[in-house]
Amino acid sequence: MSNASSKTSKKLFIALIVVFILPVVLAKLALDNDWFNRGATNKGNLLNPVLDVSAILEAEAPKWRLVYTLPENCDETCENALFSIHQVWLALGRESDRAEAVVVITESSDEKAVARLSETPSLHTVNASKENVNNSFKSVSGDAIFVVDTLNNAMLYYPVDGDKDTAVMESRNILADVRKLMKLSRIG
Template sequence: MSNAASKKTLIIMVAVFVLPVVLAKLALDNDWFTKGATNKGQLLAPTIDMSALLENAEPKWRLLYVMPNKCDAVCENALFSINQVWLALGKESDRAQAVVVTTASSDQTAIAALEDYPFVETLPVTTPTALASSSVYIVDTQNNAMLFYDIKDDRKDAVMESRNMLADMRKLLKLSRIG
């Protein structure tokens, strides 16, 4: 083999192995593609520790909603959503729990209406939480709120957000061995 042919072979071999690495580095540095996030909710970073609120609670995944002072369309959609998502979990529903946090100032009429949702549990607290009442939170088995979903007052948008919650809950329950 001639000297020129061996140099050509060497250059081709280097290009075949080095060029993909260089291109991958450029793609990562310049955000040429969306990074691999598969969650549909918004990630809370850092997570919110809910241990004080959920002390002595069984380790389960939770769909948590904070009842506002006045239950409007957003509130009604959130209550409907957490109930439907819990029901849609099917055989995995024993590993999850739908919880509504209530305070003394929460809408008492809406609390009474929770009887329409027999699988949604209420958690009365004395001090208000820092969580927004326009969002539903996913709380892990170690009582950390990790994902949240903004609920809209439009029913169709709320149903779409429920599908996102369900997809994330199914994925978390599938990948988790706890709870």
């Protein structure tokens, strides 16, 4: 009788090992061998490492920011970017006091576009030197909208498109990411 009891206990012990240890081993193998697509919840392009834009935003209060640098010639792509950051800021609703839509103006920015910015008071303008802008955003070329955290670190960017419909769809992605970041952050 004890022989049958010991066989049953051995089977039970092996079953417990299989039930509890096998999933851990399979999970470790899956992670090491990339058997699945790693999930990413952000819709923008992640900047790794983050870009320190304190040289541009040093005098500003800590807030989440959507930052766009006004180019020398404000074409359709530029207009779409300005429209996008304004609409995203408006769509934040009651959370809009924690965020700010910022347009960085350099000495070579389009003067007509700068004059039109005064008609939209919710777009905050910051004057910066072309050198500071180039040093801050050196790793990302072209027109882009940046999400900047409360410590003045640009962490996500979104390329701007000349097509209005594509720009609107990208605005939805920006809004989703900003809402998620603001929900997870108690700062700003």
